[in-house]
Amino acid sequence: MKTLEELINKEDPGWDLIKEWFANAKNQFEILSKDNAKAEAELVKAQVTTRSFMGAVIYETGGILIDYGWLRILGSGNPKLDRGLVEWNKGKTFDSDGEPPRYLLVADDVIGGFFAINAGSLGNEPGNVYYLAPDSLEWESLGCGYSDFLRWAFNGDIQQFYQSFKWSTWKEDTEKINGNQTFSFVPFLWAEHDSMESRDKRAVPTEEIFALMLEIQRTFSNQ
Secondary structure, X not given: OOOHHHHOOOOOOHHXXXXXXXXXXXXXXXXXXXXXXXXXXXXXXXXXXXXXHHHHHHHHOOEEEEOOOOEEEEOOOEOOEOOOHHHHHEOOXXXXXXXXXXXXXXXXXXXXXXXXXXXXXXXXXXXXXXXXXXXXXXXXXXXXXXXHHHHHHHHOOHHHHOOOOOOOOHHHHHHOOOOOEEEEEEOOOOOOOOOOOOOXXXXXXXXXXXXXXXXXXXXXXXX
């Protein structure tokens, strides 16, 4: 285990480049403030240096909200997004401290989609970010790594990515929930239906949605 001092890179920190991205961001965003003690503890648990973009996000932020909170990028935790990256993954993608994760959850959205770095169990593109899509229940490669995913979040066409999932009051509804909640839809997004407008929507714990998606995945795979 590397110490905190070994993980903090002062010569070439990844945060410097990330700041350039959000200085010119096309998409609305909010950098959540960090709690120093939580940020330090989360960085040590992650065992990544602040030269890396993931280490920089963990150490410098409590998380990042994109598009009025529609997309949530995990950092070290904040009252608005009370999930540290490693803390959130424990029990989901790995069981014991020091154990390599099967994949690493790094972000999610309010409609029940989850972004993860593939560590070999999601497909044949290790290191790439995959998206667990709520309409297909399948992990789909985005064809990029974590740094390009961050850049896309700030400056990419996320409106096109989500164009079929937004409804007329999405912004107001999204701003009413916190980063530990996700919308549950009836009918489910993977079920055929006329429109997002007429689906019943309610906020439930994100943990509940993630567990439900994996359970449904297993059920379909066993049929």
